[in-house]
Amino acid sequence: MIYLDHNATTPCDPVVLEEMKKWFTEMFFNPSSIYTASQRAKEAVEDARKKVARLLDASSEEIIFTSGGTESNNIAIIGTALLLKNRGNHIITSLIEHHAVLNVCKFLEKNMGFQVTYLPVDKYGIVDPDDVRKAINDRTILISIMAANNEIGTIEPIEQIGKIAKENNVVFHCDGVQVAGKIPVSVKKLNVDFFSLSGHKFYGPKGIGALYVRKGVKFKPVFYGGHQEKGLRPGTENVPAIVGLGKACEIAEEKMAQDSSKEKILRDELEKKLVERIPEIIVNGHPEKRLYNTLNICVKYVEGESMLLHLDFEGICASSGSACTSGSLEPSHVLLALGIPPEVAHGSLRFSLGRSNTMADIERTADVLPEIVEKLRKMSPFWNKK
Amino acid sequence: MIYLDHNATTPCDPVVLEEMKKWFTEMFFNPSSIYTASQRAKEAVEDARKKVARLLDASSEEIIFTSGGTESNNIAIIGTALLLKNRGNHIITSLIEHHAVLNVCKFLEKNMGFQVTYLPVDKYGIVDPDDVRKAINDRTILISIMAANNEIGTIEPIEQIGKIAKENNVVFHCDGVQVAGKIPVSVKKLNVDFFSLSGHKFYGPKGIGALYVRKGVKFKPVFYGGHQEKGLRPGTENVPAIVGLGKACEIAEEKMAQDSSKEKILRDELEKKLVERIPEIIVNGHPEKRLYNTLNICVKYVEGESMLLHLDFEGICASSGSACTSGSLEPSHVLLALGIPPEVAHGSLRFSLGRSNTMADIERTADVLPEIVEKLRKMSPFWNKK
Numbered sequence: 001m002i003y004l005d006h007n008a009t010t011p012c013d014p015v016v017l018e019e020m021k022k023w024f025t026e027m028f029f030n031p032s033s034i035y036t037a038s039q040r041a042k043e044a045v046e047d048a049r050k051k052v053a054r055l056l057d058a059s060s061e062e063i064i065f066t067s068g069g070t071e072s073n074n075i076a077i078i079g080t081a082l083l084l085k086n087r088g089n090h091i092i093t094s095l096i097e098h099h100a101v102l103n104v105c106k107f108l109e110k111n112m113g114f115q116v117t118y119l120p121v122d123k124y125g126i127v128d129p130d131d132v133r134k135a136i137n138d139r140t141i142l143i144s145i146m147a148a149n150n151e152i153g154t155i156e157p158i159e160q161i162g163k164i165a166k167e168n169n170v171v172f173h174c175d176g177v178q179v180a181g182k183i184p185v186s187v188k189k190l191n192v193d194f195f196s197l198s199g200h201k202f203y204g205p206k207g208i209g210a211l212y213v214r215k216g217v218k219f220k221p222v223f224y225g226g227h228q229e230k231g232l233r234p235g236t237e238n239v240p241a242i243v244g245l246g247k248a249c250e251i252a253e254e255k256m257a258q259d260s261s262k263e264k265i266l267r268d269e270l271e272k273k274l275v276e277r278i279p280e281i282i283v284n285g286h287p288e289k290r291l292y293n294t295l296n297i298c299v300k301y302v303e304g305e306s307m308l309l310h311l312d313f314e315g316i317c318a319s320s321g322s323a324c325t326s327g328s329l330e331p332s333h334v335l336l337a338l339g340i341p342p343e344v345a346h347g348s349l350r351f352s353l354g355r356s357n358t359m360a361d362i363e364r365t366a367d368v369l370p371e372i373v374e375k376l377r378k379m380s381p382f383w384n385k386k
Numbered sequence: 387m388i389y390l391d392h393n394a395t396t397p398c399d400p401v402v403l404e405e406m407k408k409w410f411t412e413m414f415f416n417p418s419s420i421y422t423a424s425q426r427a428k429e430a431v432e433d434a435r436k437k438v439a440r441l442l443d444a445s446s447e448e449i450i451f452t453s454g455g456t457e458s459n460n461i462a463i464i465g466t467a468l469l470l471k472n473r474g475n476h477i478i479t480s481l482i483e484h485h486a487v488l489n490v491c492k493f494l495e496k497n498m499g500f501q502v503t504y505l506p507v508d509k510y511g512i513v514d515p516d517d518v519r520k521a522i523n524d525r526t527i528l529i530s531i532m533a534a535n536n537e538i539g540t541i542e543p544i545e546q547i548g549k550i551a552k553e554n555n556v557v558f559h560c561d562g563v564q565v566a567g568k569i570p571v572s573v574k575k576l577n578v579d580f581f582s583l584s585g586h587k588f589y590g591p592k593g594i595g596a597l598y599v600r601k602g603v604k605f606k607p608v609f610y611g612g613h614q615e616k617g618l619r620p621g622t623e624n625v626p627a628i629v630g631l632g633k634a635c636e637i638a639e640e641k642m643a644q645d646s647s648k649e650k651i652l653r654d655e656l657e658k659k660l661v662e663r664i665p666e667i668i669v670n671g672h673p674e675k676r677l678y679n680t681l682n683i684c685v686k687y688v689e690g691e692s693m694l695l696h697l698d699f700e701g702i703c704a705s706s707g708s709a710c711t712s713g714s715l716e717p718s719h720v721l722l723a724l725g726i727p728p729e730v731a732h733g734s735l736r737f738s739l740g741r742s743n744t745m746a747d748i749e750r751t752a753d754v755l756p757e758i759v760e761k762l763r764k765m766s767p768f769w770n771k772k
Binding site: 012067069070234 | 394395396398399400407410412414415418419420421422423424454455456457459460468484489490497584586591592593594608610611612621622623624627691694695697698703704705706
């Protein structure tokens with residue numbers, strides 16, 4: 001099997017799982033209890049918090065553990081809206097955010113009297129910082145822009161947007177789920193107030209994420225209960241997963257440079273070969289400002305889902321966009337925002353590479369896909385008519 | 387070490403962990419993807435859903451996976467409040483609920499214009515169904531009463547309360563975190579609309595829970611994002627933990643009868659011995675309608691925390707109440723609601739037994755605690771003055 005869907009999820013690193021094990025069975029204690037054994041669980045949580053903080057160039061007091069990227073995005077945005085609703089009701093985001101941001105904004109519009117500006121992007125998927133500046137008004141309380149897009153990999157100018165947010169005294173949330181563990185991140189340098197990450201996107205466990213909250217920045221909790229995570233995210237700490245997330249952060253720091261150079265070579269090779277071998281395809285996303293592991297293409301006159309099924313038959317796992325929207329008949333909102341016509345957007349394929357991929361994987365994929373496309377196009381009335 | 391704090395958390399059953407492993411590393415796929423491998427992950431999730439449903443006598447379509455008991459309680463209560471706020475703004479709960487219910491109610495009072503009736507309990511901690519009936523008015527939209535109390539183990543008359551809720555057309559949520567996996571539960575028989583459970587309270591993993599939602603009952607999601615869990619609880623499914631929860635449900639069904647009879651004998655023996663050996667102690671909770679594993683006592687003229695530290699020194703893990711409020715200087719809200727004076731409530735100890743406990747554990751605890759109490763009382767000005 002050739003797995004080329006790492007932006008959807010990654011395998012948990014066996015070293016991460018090994019590190020987690022004893023916290024399930026042997027050292028299973030509730031970190032909130034007061035006996036010695038439970039204090040070791042508490043220390044493990046705090047040790048992991050330091051590791052997450054280090055990955056982001058933050059302090060450990062600025063890290064809150066959550067159940068994943070979706071929760072991190074939700075509590076940052078809803079929590080800010082709840083806290084600042086009397087100061088203003090305007091939020092700025094972009095058209096190409098993940099649904100864990102877009103759908104939260106829509107909820108706030110529909111149910112809490114918020115107004116949301118959905119900024120357009122250029123043909124590469126880049127948000128213009130000047131558009132952010134122009135959209136700010138005296139009711140603007142929050143800007144939420146992703147660090148890199150999950151479908152096309154385009155990396156946004158977060159540092160510049162963060163500077164604008166700061167100058168205008170507006171809270172800035174960045175959905176960093178696709179960059180954390182992949183490229184170096186300094187929340188200080190990026191000028192963000194909130195930064196979301198998810199363990200399973202970089203070889204950590206599922207069901208665990210973190211939210212960076214800049215020191216001094218407040219938000220209202222969304223869940224209520226015990227005192228865990230300073231009352232900002234109650235519930236018994238998921239110790240094994242927290243330990244696993246910490247380990248995944250540590251490993252990411254070690255391997256990032258090597259992963260990125262290797263995966264970029266493979267990704268570029270896949271891109272080159274597919275462009276050479278398949279007529280009428282478009283490569284989506286920015287040519288350079290793009291995650292080194294991501295290749296998103298539109299194959300004209302073919303349905304993405306049909307290609308995926310044929311790739312699957314050949315043992316190749318890829319996606320047509322976000323896993324969170326798969327099964328939907330709508331074309332990708334990200335591709336539409338780039339100005340790609342719906343009929344072309346329907347022919348999208350996303351390959352997202354990871355640590356285990358080899359040049360052999362790339363060669364096989366580049367051999368198999370052109371044949372699939374040719375076969376499907378032969379059956380396509382649109383291809384035959386053109 | 388003798389672990390007597392199973393109501394705080396339980397060790398993950400090694401069989402559960404074994405079942406989870408391959409879903410971390412080998413079968414790590416995102417269930418929302420469309421290739422064959424990911425469909426196996428989806429099937430594993432659906433298989434686990436069936437097992438959770440079977441434990442509760444529900445249908446699998448009625449089960450939603452969450453990150454734990456706190457989230458289950460929060461989304462049931464907040465989600466109902468958001469949906470029905472135009473129909474009414476009154477909620478009925480009890481004074482002895484877990485903070486994951488009480489603090490949600492306080493949030494709704496403070497921020498969303500809700501009125502909450504906090505019902506008293508009798509000296510055993512039992513909510514009178516007649517009090518529930520009398521508290522219902524034409525603005526009542528929700529009743530939330532726990533199945534059994536986490537601190538004292540008292541089992542509430544859920545079936546009768548459910549009947550009253552049904553007759554009055556009020557939504558009924560039951561926090562079942564302390565009973566699920568411990569005693570047989572039939573959500574049908576209990577007449578509940580929502581029922582919360584948490585994996586780590588019955589030898590499953592932490593960070594995973596479920597919410598039973600009766601067919602036809604609606605609520606507004608609290609988080610927004612992808613389409614997972616019918617859009618009611620978005621975020622990539624935590625496959626390993628879901629599989630683990632399913633396995634824990636299966637094991638609980640098998641072992642429940644045996645666990646309960648064994649633990650009841652041990653708990654009764656501990657209770658008998660402590661009452662015999664320590665003068666001036668009170669046993670809290672109902673004499674019969676009580677979880678078979680729970681013993682909560684108040685030792686007069688001694689601080690609970692001091693006893694816990696001495697027990698810890700002897701390798702015995704217990705608690706003074708809920709782990710979620712440990713560290714707080716306030717006496718337990720549950721014990722105060724029973725009418726216990728604050729100075730007596732400060733001397734509380736909770737022993738909660740589990741599968742691994744033996745009669746030797748009980749004998750040692752019953753030997754050690756009286757000595758600790760005697761030593762501490764010798765230093766207590768209140769004891770010496772009386």
